[in-house]
Each structure stands twice: as C-alpha cells, then as structure tokens.
Amino acid sequence: MSLKHCLLAASVAIMWGLNFLAIDLSLAQFPPFLLVALRFALLAIPALLFVPKPDVRARWIIGYGLGFGLLQFLFLYWAMAAGMPAGLASLVLQASGPFTVLLGMTFLREKVRGSQMAFLLLAMAGLAVVGWQRFDSHASFLPFLLTLAGAFGWAIGNICNRQAHTTEPVKLTMWMSVVSPVPMLILSLLVEGPQRVGASFVGLTTSTGLWAIAGLVYTVVIATILGSGIWSWLMSRNPAGVVAPFSMLVPVVGMSAAFIVLGERVSFGELCGAVLVIIGVLGAGVKAAKGARILAAEAVVPVNVEDEAPAPKNGTSADPLMRAGSSRRSPRSSMN
Template identity: 25%
Template sequence: MSRTFIARHPHVALGSLILIWGVGYPIMKIGLGYCPPLLFAGLRAVGGGLLLTGLALHHDGLPDLAGTWPALLVSALFNVLLFFGLSTLSVQLLPAGIASVVLYLQPIFIAGLAHLWLGERLTRTKMAGLLLGFGGVAAIMVHGMEGSLSPAGIAYGVGSAAAWALGTVGFKRAAPRSILWFIALPFLLGGLLIVASGLAFGERWTDIAWTPGFMLVLAYGAAVGLALSWTLWLALVAVGEASRMAGNTFLVPLVSVAAGTLFLGEPLTATLAVGALAVMAGVYLVNRPAVAA
C-alpha cells in the first residue's frame, strides 16, 4: 500500500493492522510449539525481509545506503533484534494475551519519546487518553493474574515495548524515502543475528518440526504478521503523529486476548469489560482534535 492510499484511508489501514497484530500473538504461540523461540523469530524476520526486498527492488529500485545506513542499523537493533527477539521470548513464557498486553505498553514510551525528539505536543487530553488506555491495559492484565506469571516473561515484554518505541521514533526522525527498504534491510540483518543468537544459546535446527502446520504459521508470520503489518504501521506513522498512531494500538490487546480465548482456550473474565471500556475511551481521547483539548 502506498503512502497516498494510507493518507486517504487511514482507518482502513489501521483496522487491518489492529486485526493482524491482534491475532498475531496466538498464532505465534502455536508456532512456538514447533520451533525454538529465537530460531522462530529469526526465520520470520528473514522471510519477511526477503519478501520486502523483492517488493522494494520492484517499486523503489536500489536502496540509498549512503544517506540512511545509520538509521537502518538503529532499526535492525531496536525494531528487529531486540523487539522480535524479546517479544518471542515473552510469548513463550506468558499466555499470548498477557504477552500482548505487556508489549502494548509501547504507546506510553512512544508518547514521551515523540514529545522529546519529534516535537509532538503532548496535550492534557492526549495524556489523559494514554493514561486511561494504560489503565485499561492494566485491567485486562488482571484476568491473567489468577495463575503465576513469569517475571522474566514480563521483563522481556517490557524490553520489547521499549525497543519498539525507540525504533518507531527513530524511523519518524529519519524519514526515509523508501519505507520498504527501511523494513527489508533491517529485517534481513536483524533476522540473521537472531538466528545466530539462537544457535549460540543452544537452539538447534533439528529441534524444528517442519510440519505443514508449522510451515503455514511461518509463512503467515513472515508475509502478513511482519512484512504487511510493518509496512502498514510505518506508513501510518509516516503520515501522522507517532504518538497518536501508537495510542490506537491500545486496541490490539483486546483482539489478542479474544483470539487467545477463542483459539487457545486461555481464560476470559468479566474484568475485560472494564478494561475494554477504558481502552476505547483512551483511544478516543488520544485521537480527539487538539483544539478540543
């Protein structure tokens, strides 16, 4: 999708993105039953990077490495190596819905970074929306507190959220000419580094069960869960405020928890009603026009 289409139809792009990311963690949880976490994350990133490389060559020609290589390295570190690596480790240790909730603390991080580095005004209305959305996320998280949660899993999730925020604000600041190359090259480099890290930490190729089910999950994760979703995400960030777009992602945990309940049998409690209402109210306030603040 071009930036022109995103600019004209942001709600279509955002709705598609929320749906893709909302079901992404339950699908990732299924894939982890066939493959060690770091190898799985690395293979998805490399697959998505190869797909986007073909598209970038077709649409944008050769990459402009001379002017963008520092931003590409930053993206490979934060958007791929740390984000994908830590988030995959988190979802291995936590229920898919809870892992998604922890990860989607990133709007708070992005709002602060965008205020400091991008000059995006953090109005009282927007701050209230972010805090309300955060409260909704916290309420949603309560439904998973009945059992024991892994402290390491939560730490990995928070780390992945921080890495994602840094990578997103770095992209907005760099403003690259080609979004496709900005995603493709870091995916390839970061994915290979994640695979190497997995092998260094004792994961083995022989641990992967190359079944048709795993191949389907891997293909979906690379093509839709990573390549398509990240193209949509960065295109939305490019045409709008990073903090506003990040605030909209508070809706993703609602979809993720629902998907985890439907497909993985994870518990669902009445606490979600309070969290859902708070999240929706928070998203409304984040997107409310500044003149009404």
Template identity: 30%
Template structure:
C-alpha cells in the same frame, strides 16, 4: 473512508490480531529468537525487490534493525512464550504511551493532560491484569513484553529521525540486517536448538509463513498505503482492532481463560491508548499562548 478501504483496514487488523495466537502456537515448536530469525529471513526474501541501498541512511537503518528487528522481537517473542497471547496483545499496547512520552522528552512534543491521562489508564490496565489473583501472568515474561513495547517506541523515534525513505525498503533492510543479529543472539542465549527447528511441525513453519506474508508483506504493505491515502487521525484508531482480535483469538482459538481482570484491564488499556491516539496535536498558536501565560 471508502467501504473497500474500511474492509481492508479491518482485514489488516484481523491479520495482526491473529498473529498473537499463531505466534504462540509457533513458539510451542521453535525457540523464540530462531522463530523470529526465520520469519525475517523469509521476509527479506519476499521484499528483496525493494532492497535498494539507503544512501546516507545506512547507519540509521542498521540502528533501527537492532532496536526493532532484534531487541523488540527477541523480547516480544520470549515474553509471549511465557504468558497468554491475549495478555500479550494487551500489554504490548503500552508502546503508544511510551512513544508519546519519548516524543515529549526528545522532541519536546506537547504531552498535555489528555495524553498523560491516557498513558496512566493504559498502565493501570496492565497493572490490573498483572495483579489478578487468578491466572496472573508470569511477571518476568510480562516484563519482557513491556520492555519490547519500550523498544518499539524507541524505534518509532529512530524512524522519525530517519527522514524520507520508502517504507518497503526500510522493512526489507530491517529484515535482512536482523537475521544475523537474531542468529547470534539465539546461539549465545538459547544455545544449540536447531534440532527443534528441524523437528518443527505444521504450526512452527506455518507461523513463519504467516508472519512474513500476512503480517509484514500484506499487513504493513496495505497499512502504509491507507496512511498515505487518509489522515492519520482517521486510520490510527482502527489499529485498536488488532489487540481486540488478539484477545479474542487467545480466548477462542487457544482456549485461554476469559477472566474479569483481563476484560477490565484490557478495556482500561485500550481506552487509554485510544485517548493518546485521538488527542490532536496542539496548534503552534495554542502552544505559544500557553507558553506566554506560563511565563507571565
């Protein structure tokens, strides 16, 4: 990779990592679903130039907006409201093993022992953090974060089935369609809490702008370009920087405790995710050979 592209990739992951701390601060002033709804409303406005009609794909895009835009972020932000940002940054990484497992179950992608080992390590790391005798995260909110990771994995499968579509167009439609879903969900689950939005201070509104501009428009816009320019195996390992920066932001910006369980559990989870990401797909000949030997 060119040095400038490496710097851009690091900058994107810093933006994503800091997002856990920034969102946590925003959740101190706004309810979770309304915060996401405002984030997506601004995102839809910023991405409106890419809002082109997805011919023959609208139903699939609408389904993705429900899984990713509504379920994932509603669960993620509600979970984050009750646990440390540093814990959430680690726990949500279980989405990578979830994706590998779903790809195996749905597309019959080869799982292999390496990916299975990576998934087991990732889960083991989260279990270690959850079972910490001191400063253990609330199991309910941690469970919501893990469910959010599962929803992200499901949305990844939906995107894979979608076929060719401009990524910015997809993000624009997800944002636009997610707003009414989140507003309805907030009204039903959170009740009338618009007063908190009107009374929100700097961090409430700053988090909305940060998520829309830094995380979505800047972050995903640059990341997609890097993926188009370089092999996925070169780019994806760099995404492990995001949870690392997320943990650091939680500890140094929010003053969250730096426990031994958090460091060991986080390391196990990131190692497991790295194994899943770095395990190359098996070549057809290798798969055929294994199938033949299994049938022999």
C-alpha cells in the same frame, strides 16, 4: 488522519492481532530466539538480493531494525515461550502506544495535550492492574515484564521509523529486517544450544510442523511485509503519537481470536485492566488527532487583501499596470 489512513491503520491492527495466533503455532516447533532469526532471515535474504536500498539514512534503518525488529520480537517471543498467553501478550505489547508518545514528546518535541496525557495515565494504570494480576507468582510476572520490554523496543522502532520520513515503506521494512538475523542466530546458538536448534527442524512434515511453517509464513508475509509496510507509510505521513494509538485495536482482535481458537481465559481483574488500557490509549489517540488538527489550523494564516496592498488614492488603482490599462481607449470606444 484522514478516513483512508484510519481504515488502513485498523486493517494493520487486524493483521497484527491474528499474528499472535501465528506466533503461538510457530513456537510449538521452534525455540523463540531461533524463530526470530528465521522470521527476519526470510526477509533479509530477498531484500539483499532483489530490493534496492531505500533512500533513508542508515542510522534510521538500523534503529528501526534494532527497535521494531530485534528488541520487540526477542522479548515478545521469549515471553510467549515462557508462558505469556497469546491474547494477553497482544494487550500488554500495546504499551508501545504510550511509550511512543512519551519518546516522541522527549526526543521529537511533539506536543502532548493535558487531556491526552490523562488518557495515557489511564492506560498505564490499566497495565499496572494487569501486571498486579500477573504478580501472583514469579513465573507469570516475568513474561509480563518481558512483553513490556518488547513494547518499549517497538516504541523505539516507531520513533526511528518516524524520523526516516520514507516514501518507500516496503523497502524500509525489508531492509530493517537485515539487522536482526545474524545477532539472533548467534544468541540462539549460545542460549538455546546447537542441539535444540537442530532438533527443531526435525518433524516439519508433522501437523505441528506444518502449522508452525504456516504461522511463520503468515508472520513474514502478512504481518511484517504487508502490515509493517502500511504502518511505515502511515508513520511517515502522520505524527507518531496519532498513529501509534491505533495499535490498541490489536488486543481486541488478539484476545478475541485467542478466546475463540485457543480457548484462552482471562481473569476479571485482567479484563478490567484491558478495558482501562484500550480506553486510555484510544482516548489519547483521539486527543492527539484533535490537537494535530488544531495546530494545522493555526498554521494557516488568512491573507487579508486589503492589508496586503495600500488603498488607492484619489480613486486610482495602486497597480501601475492597471492604471496604464485604464488610461487606454479600447478599440470599441474609439469607434464610437
């Protein structure tokens, strides 16, 4: 990846890290499944009305919408509503990095270096440490598993995004949002119930309601349209295994912001696991980038001019046009 692409990936990490605070604010007003439906409905309606469909196969739009949109946020919002702290959720969700690399290796035949796999195993070990710390009770371990399920959904979306090879990332981001609203609204009505759904729209003018709306706007405009649009653009121009590990910067922002704004604390064991995850996935990203540069260098075969054309015999040129040109007398020589 170029420096420009690296900076863009880092900016997306900042947007997505702060997004966990926005989600926490919105969940104080809306139930999780309804919130997912609202998030993507606010994108789907203008997409259908004003945004032309991107030149991408429908299966990749649907796959991206199901993975990145529906599955990721269904499980993430469910986990946070069930008690997963915003900062810790930003860390565990980054299991999408290793998941993306493994799916890319399995389905896209992307090569994984041995050193890269070692770092990925280190990251998974860090997640295991965090999971063990959460295993103190069923109530805290379930949100951890739900967040992991959301990370796997994100990885599926990454692979579909990669396969789309879009040159219109914003259009793709808008159109993938069409997949989620109707299924999530139906699920919300069935699970959360019409009464709870209706009650969530009462009190929107209170401070809680206004902050919830602000969080929803941030999630839709900044995190989804801008952040996901840039992410799609990067994924279409770089190997999935190189881009995905940049998501490991998200928990650095998310956990720091949750500590400063929400006063969230993590245990010493969770902090150790977080360090292992960040080192592992960032290390895997560096190794993947190095491997991509090596493969690109090997693909360039130097051309040897002497091997391309046979050596001239008897001091004459091998090119008949050059021989013809050399036999002609120039106007200047005829004057002499």
